[in-house]
Amino acid sequence: xxxxxxxxxxxxxxxxxxxxxxxxxxxxxxxxxxxxxxxxxxxxxxxxxxxxxxxxxxxxxxxxxxxxxxxxxxxxxxxxxxxxxxxxxxxxxxxxxxxxxxxxxxxxxxxxxxxxxxxxxxxxxxxxxxxxxxxxxxxxxxxxxxxxxxxxxxxxxxxxxxxxxxxxxxxxxxxxxxxxxxxxxxxxxxxxxxxxxxxxxxxxxxxxxxxxxxxxxxxxxxxxxxxxxxxxxxxxxxxxxxxxxxxxxxxxxxxxxxxxxxxxxxxxxxxxxxxxxxxxxxxxxxxxxxxxxxxxxxxxxxxxxxxxxxxxxxxxxxxxxxxxxxxxxxxxxxxxxxxxxxxxxxxxxxxxxxxxxxxxxxxxxxxxxxxxxxxxxxxxxxxxxxxxxxxxxxxxxxxxxxxxxxxxxxxxxxxxxxxxxxxxxxxxxxxxxxxxxxxxxxxxxxxxxxxxxxxxxxxxxxxxxxxxxxxxxxxxxxxxxxxxxxxxxxxxxxxxxxxxxxxxxxxxxxxxxxxxxxxxxxxxxxxxxxx
Numbered sequence: 001x002x003x004x005x006x007x008x009x010x011x012x013x014x015x016x017x018x019x020x021x022x023x024x025x026x027x028x029x030x031x032x033x034x035x036x037x038x039x040x041x042x043x044x045x046x047x048x049x050x051x052x053x054x055x056x057x058x059x060x061x062x063x064x065x066x067x068x069x070x071x072x073x074x075x076x077x078x079x080x081x082x083x084x085x086x087x088x089x090x091x092x093x094x095x096x097x098x099x100x101x102x103x104x105x106x107x108x109x110x111x112x113x114x115x116x117x118x119x120x121x122x123x124x125x126x127x128x129x130x131x132x133x134x135x136x137x138x139x140x141x142x143x144x145x146x147x148x149x150x151x152x153x154x155x156x157x158x159x160x161x162x163x164x165x166x167x168x169x170x171x172x173x174x175x176x177x178x179x180x181x182x183x184x185x186x187x188x189x190x191x192x193x194x195x196x197x198x199x200x201x202x203x204x205x206x207x208x209x210x211x212x213x214x215x216x217x218x219x220x221x222x223x224x225x226x227x228x229x230x231x232x233x234x235x236x237x238x239x240x241x242x243x244x245x246x247x248x249x250x251x252x253x254x255x256x257x258x259x260x261x262x263x264x265x266x267x268x269x270x271x272x273x274x275x276x277x278x279x280x281x282x283x284x285x286x287x288x289x290x291x292x293x294x295x296x297x298x299x300x301x302x303x304x305x306x307x308x309x310x311x312x313x314x315x316x317x318x319x320x321x322x323x324x325x326x327x328x329x330x331x332x333x334x335x336x337x338x339x340x341x342x343x344x345x346x347x348x349x350x351x352x353x354x355x356x357x358x359x360x361x362x363x364x365x366x367x368x369x370x371x372x373x374x375x376x377x378x379x380x381x382x383x384x385x386x387x388x389x390x391x392x393x394x395x396x397x398x399x400x401x402x403x404x405x406x407x408x409x410x411x412x413x414x415x416x417x418x419x420x421x422x423x424x425x426x427x428x429x430x431x432x433x434x435x436x437x438x439x440x441x442x443x444x445x446x447x448x449x450x451x452x453x454x455x456x457x458x459x460x461x462x463x464x465x466x467x468x469x470x471x472x473x474x475x476x477x478x479x480x481x482x483x484x485x486x487x488x489x490x491x492x493x494x495x496x497x498x499x500x501x502x503x504x505x506x507x508x509x510x511x512x513x514x515x516x517x518x519x520x521x522x523x524x525x526x527x528x529x530x531x
């Protein structure tokens with residue numbers, strides 16, 4: 001059955017057609033997102049929800065979305081999506097951070113020109129029939145120092161454009177290396193020094209606990225007199241009351257804001273001040289950008305629903321389409337390893353340790369970790385997935401650690417999962433053979449070679465004669481067909497294990513009969529989601 005997607009905001013017809021061309025059943029209802037009750041009633045039947053900013057994916061909406069797997073935001077900001085609720089429900093939230101980079105960067109440059117030459121006020125004056133040439137004395141950008149706060153995708157484009165304007169560019173970004181700064185042709189600098197030296201300051205950071213209100217009255221006082229400030233990033237990065245006071249005092253010569261602490265902004269301390277340029281969040285508002293983000297979100301959602309590729313996700317590791325092809329069997333193995341240890345563990349789990357060896361150690365380990373944790377959690381919560389599992393583990397206080405190492409054994413690559421409780425540690429390892437099939441290769445430190453089936457039986461016992469016959473006889477007498485039978489032992493006469501791949505679930509009375517023989521330390525039926 002084809003996945004079903006709801007588009008509840010205005011997206012381009014080309015984006016709608018992408019879903020249809022990929023074989024996805026799509027309902028295009030661009031005004032539905034404005035009606036909360038109608039959206040609440042409609043959402044349960046959809047696998048995907050494509051939105052812009054009008055639709056509010058609240059906790060109530062998300063909790064009603066029984067089949068929803070992905071929410072795609074055509075744009076960068078996801079303030080209209082309750083990401084915590086989505087994560088707990090196992091719903092991927094993705095955005096399109098690259099579709100409007102150029103457009104937003106160009107808007108910041110345009111705003112810088114506008115405030116440098118007082119263009120909006122001069123235009124309004126001239127429209128009014130005045131000719132106030134001497135009133136609107138501006139400044140050149142050439143030779144001025146631009147301070148860029150946040151030199152990522154959009155900030156990097158602003159840096160490039162500013163260099164073309166012959167400006168000296170200073171950049172503050174904790175994630176910007178000296179090598180990258182040299183390559184960009186900018187000077188990496190600390191924030192305090194940037195405030196002291198910049199003639200123009202432009203912000204290009206997300207709003208987080210660290211960046212909220214990052215420009216305060218104290219920060220404004222650090223800046224050189226006559227500075228001009230541009231914010232086309234997110235509202236709430238600048239204390240608007242403090243900036244208004246600095247503008248009125250003349251310490252700040254001008255400001256250009258496209259974003260505000262409260263939007264829609266029908267009032268602000270910055271409104272109606274001299275040499276303050278304001279626009280209604282137009283950073284991404286170009287024909288090209290709107291088309292780009294719509295097409296991008298449609299492609300991303302279709303890729304996830306059809307292939308499992310995760311791109312630009314905000315609440316789970318991303319896996320490109322190419323990675324998905326290579327990693328698919330390893331993700332399946334990671335899930336099986338987690339599932340094995342989860343089914344074998346009855347006590348509360350304190351820690352999960354995951355070892356990656358060889359070729360698999362070079363892959364997307366965050367995604368593999370999520371698959372392991374989801375596998376472990378399935379016993380307690382069958383509806384858990386790679387999105388919700390890490391959230392549940394964190395809530396339970398489970399410590400997750402990862403180790404990766406170069407090839408150390410007979411296999412090109414393998415994964416080993418160890419679960420730690422107050423009473424014991426339990427470990428299992430596996431690999432992917434050249435045929436693409438996952439295999440168990442070690443349990444409790446005992447080497448084996450076991451194909452993974454939907455229904456399996458795991459037993460432990462002392463290494464004594466008769467176990468194979470006992471198991472075979474019990475299965476045969478009860479009509480349980482054995483597809484594969486794997487044995488392993490620690491040493492002659494030591495601890496031994498058996499892992500049977502069987503065609504059907506084992507009846508409870510067979511498990512009980514095996515336990516009454518007194519030959520087994522443990523008899524455990526297992527079930528795996530085998531593709």
